[in-house]
Amino acid sequence: QKEVEQNSGPLSVxxxxxxxxxxxxxxxxxxxxxxxxxxxxxxxELIMFIYSNGDKEDGRFTAQLNKAxxxxxxxxxxxxxxxxxxxxxxxxxxxxxxxxxxxTTVTVRA
Amino acid sequence: GAVxxxxxxxVICKSGTxxxxxxxxxxxxxxxxxxxxxxxxxxxxxxxxSNEGSKATYEQGVEKDKFLINHASLTLSTLTVTSxxxxxxxxxxxxxxxxxxxxxxxxxxxxxxxxxx
Numbered sequence: 385q386k387e388v389e390q391n392s393g394p395l396s397v398x399x400x401x402x403x404x405x406x407x408x409x410x411x412x413x414x415x416x417x418x419x420x421x422x423x424x425x426x427x428x429e430l431i432m433f434i435y436s437n438g439d440k441e442d443g444r445f446t447a448q449l450n451k452a453x454x455x456x457x458x459x460x461x462x463x464x465x466x467x468x469x470x471x472x473x474x475x476x477x478x479x480x481x482x483x484x485x486x487x488t489t490v491t492v493r494a
Numbered sequence: 495g496a497v498x499x500x501x502x503x504x505v506i507c508k509s510g511t512x513x514x515x516x517x518x519x520x521x522x523x524x525x526x527x528x529x530x531x532x533x534x535x536x537x538x539x540x541x542x543x544s545n546e547g548s549k550a551t552y553e554q555g556v557e558k559d560k561f562l563i564n565h566a567s568l569t570l571s572t573l574t575v576t577s578x579x580x581x582x583x584x585x586x587x588x589x590x591x592x593x594x595x596x597x598x599x600x601x602x603x604x605x606x607x608x609x610x611x
Contacts, residue, residue, distance in 0.1 A: 416598050427587045427605040428538070435598070472537065480526060480591055482600060484537045 387411075390473050390485035398493050403460040405488050407473030410454070417449055417456045418474040421467075422487070428472055432458065463492045496522050498590050500603035507578055508611055515573045515606045517588030523568035524590035528600065529561070532585040544571040578610045 387410040397403045405419075416435055420428035432447040434440045434456065440447045446459040456475075460467055473485040497520040505513050517527055525546050530538040542563050543551040550563035562574040575582055587605040592598070 418599070420602075427585075427602045430599060430601060433599050476598075476600075479543075480598070480600075481528070481540055481543065482538075482589075483540075486537050 388473055388475050388483050388485040390471075390488050392488070394489040394491055396491045396493060397463050399463060399465060401463050403463050403467065403490050403492070405458040405460075405471050405473070405490070407456045407458075407475075407485055408454055409456070409473075409475045409483075411475065411477060411483075412451075412454065413477045414451075414454075414475045415478065416476045417447070418476075418482070419445075419447060419456075419458045420472040420474060422470045422472055424470075431471075460490070463490075465492045465494050468492045496520075496590065496592050496599075496601045498524075498588065498601050498603040500588055500606050502606060503604060504607050504609075506609045506611065509579050510577055513575045513578055513608060515575075515586055515588075515608075517571045517573070517590070517603050519569045519590045522590075522592060524571075524592075525568060526591040527565060527571040528589045528591070529563060529571075529573050530587045530589065532587060532605075538587065541573075575608065578608070580610045583608055583610045 391406040419432045422428045434447045434449045444461045448457045470487040470489045472487045474482040499518045501516045527544040529541045532538045541556045544563045544565040546565045552558045565571040589600040589602045
């Protein structure tokens, strides 16, 4: 059973600040790592995926992966009110099945 | 990103009826699709893996005779909730796996809300 743990929320940040989200996983065979954003009542939307150790940047989002520590994080720079949502960390292994964390709810204060 | 559609977006039905939900990949071929269920304030729970041309693989605790999955083509998978009961009311979401040549990701459909009265 793959387990994915996310830092407990909710996380409240002022507009323009950096939001930092953390995730750990238990299966060392995990190969692919994803961050999804889910607005209330909607389905998840893919924000970032990362496969290799290190940083990956896409616009205001940066994902960081450390396989040795079994840790993946997401930074949201210059947070906007539209970033207010629940962020889901997901991990998959060779079977391509996604295991999700419980999610961290982020609120960006205007 | 790749586009996945679901139909219908909302279903209200009486207890004991069957409901079919369609999941389509619109601009790519999906050899593998996944079906999830999400209850309020909970994370997504994988129900089954749908492979084109073969039987679906169900997760532990998911009744395969109740949740019938058919993946008849590379762009369509269907989930049929048979003899639905109020406890089956949930948000059902499909995803499609994008093959490795385009990056190893899963894109989600918009979801189907099922309410069983």
